[in-house]
Amino acid sequence: MGYNPAIELNRLSYHYPDGRCALKEISWQVQPDEIVGLIGPNGAGKSTLFLCLAGVLKPSAGEIRVAGLNPTLAADRKILPSQLGIIFQNPDDQLFCPTIGEDVAFGPLNLGLSLPEVQQRVQQSLEQVNLLGYENRVPFQISGGEKRRAALAGVLAMQPKILLLDEPTMFLDPRGRRELRDLLTKISGTKIIASHDLRFIHKLCTRITLLSEGKMVADGSPDILLDQDLLEYHGLEGLDA
Amino acid sequence: MSLFPESLPHHDCYLSRIDSRVRLLLGFLTIVTLLIVHNPLNLVLLFTLIMGGGISVSPPKKWLIARLNLAFFSLLPFVIVIPFVSQKGQADWTWGYLEFRIQGLWDACYLLLRTLGILLVVLTLLVAGPLHEYLEAARRLGLPNLFARLLAFTYRYTFLLVEELGRLRISLRVRGFRNQMSRHAYQTISHAAGTLIVRSAHRAEMVSHAMQTRGFQGRFRALPIKPWRGIDHIFFWGGGYFYFVSSRGI
Secondary structure, three states, X not given: OOOOOOEEEEEEEEEOOOOXXXXXXXXXXXXXXXXXXXXXXXXXXXXXXXXXXXXXXXXXXXXXEEOOEOOOOHHHHHHHHHOEEEEOOOHHHHOOOOOHHHHHHHHHHHOOOOHHHHHHHHHHHHHHOOOOOOOOOOHHHOOHHHHHHHXXXXXXXXXXXXXXXXXXXXXXXXXXXXXXXXXXXXXXXXXXXEOOOHXXXXXXXXXXXXXXXXXXXXXXXXXXXXXXXXXXXXXXXXXXX | OOOOHHHOOOOOOOOOOOOHHHHHHHHHHHHHHHHHOOOHHXXXXXXXXXXXXXXXXXXXXXXXXXXXXXXHHHHHHHHOOHHHHOOOOOOOEEEOOEEEOHHHHXXXXXXXXXXXXXXXXXXXXXXXXXXXXXXXXXXXXXXXXXXXXXXXXXXXXXXXXXXXXXXXXXXHHOOOOOOOOOHHHHHHHHHHHHHHHHHHHHHHHXXXXXXXXXXXXXXXXXXXXXXXXXXHHHHHHXXXXXXXXXXXXX
């Protein structure tokens, strides 16, 4: 299904406006339906990488291909939201409409879908995240876990083939984490999960990529998470810690 | 006491079953009438009607009374001086330099009734439906789309900013900060205000990113609201007729 590879980066670099380097010549490939855990300390460049993939930030150098599209081109950026969805760290940044229903409908409406189709997608994605009946609820009246699921519903309504999740377990209690994990296992497609929660990553991902100071320092099987020395050297703690 | 409308439970009352556009129009017409009515009898009658309307949607008693009390006692210091400072007509009583005018007393009563009346209309509308519903209704009634959307965003993020402000206040207090009239206190408050602005800007940037990644290209699209039903026509035309007839006697 989809494009092969789903994501392809070739010597990608990104510099902040003040000149600091956030990503240094990253070359990376993600295959369709792969679930990749992107780990790294704070400031490693995980969120910046996601924003580059989503076409929000323009890389300073290198090439990006996401589902066969080039996010640096305006024409491709218009199609990109239907192929790639991103869940931000803080769900409050993502739930900007007055009601959950309107928020979930925001993306499909932007895709120019017909009204019955939009409504069908809203129902479908709310059902997927177990939030049916929340259409008229306001975002500040629901719990952190529900906010996270509502944000996920907003992205799922676009039916993207690639899903990027930035710190999805942040603000979640153990039950919320468990629910999210179960939910993510049910959703098909390519998933890249950036997180410090190594247990969560270990249970979900089939591949781990370690990013540190903007560089890709390790990429391979989940066994990386058992390498205490490597993780500690890069400011993380192994699973046994 | 929270003044935020979302802190109240929305009732399933006769008014909430009417289309939000009709509710908004009726509320608007009532406020306009309240502002232009000059006959004291008509004003009292209208205020009684508004109060009846407000009670009929059965708002939470404590909630309603607390807000009306707040408005009443906030207005009182301004209203109480009107009979003494009004210059309309001859003074009815004089005690030394102090002059009292009955006309001023009437003006004070008008002001009080009008303000409380407007507040009652707003509170009644908020009991019948959430604010975002009225913003959508206002958009459908011709308020520019961008303006309505900006109001909705402002409304949505006001809560987050208030939360942020609460967190800032707590972090200041736990480190021993107390509000004082000192240079240090003013400096701290201005730093906190600056932090709040920077955080708001950051949040705005994140929201913009979230919108872009969901296909937003500068044009707001919205779900349509339900078409009018029989009851909406009855309230709209009935309300219009009532307004027309009553405005002739103002």
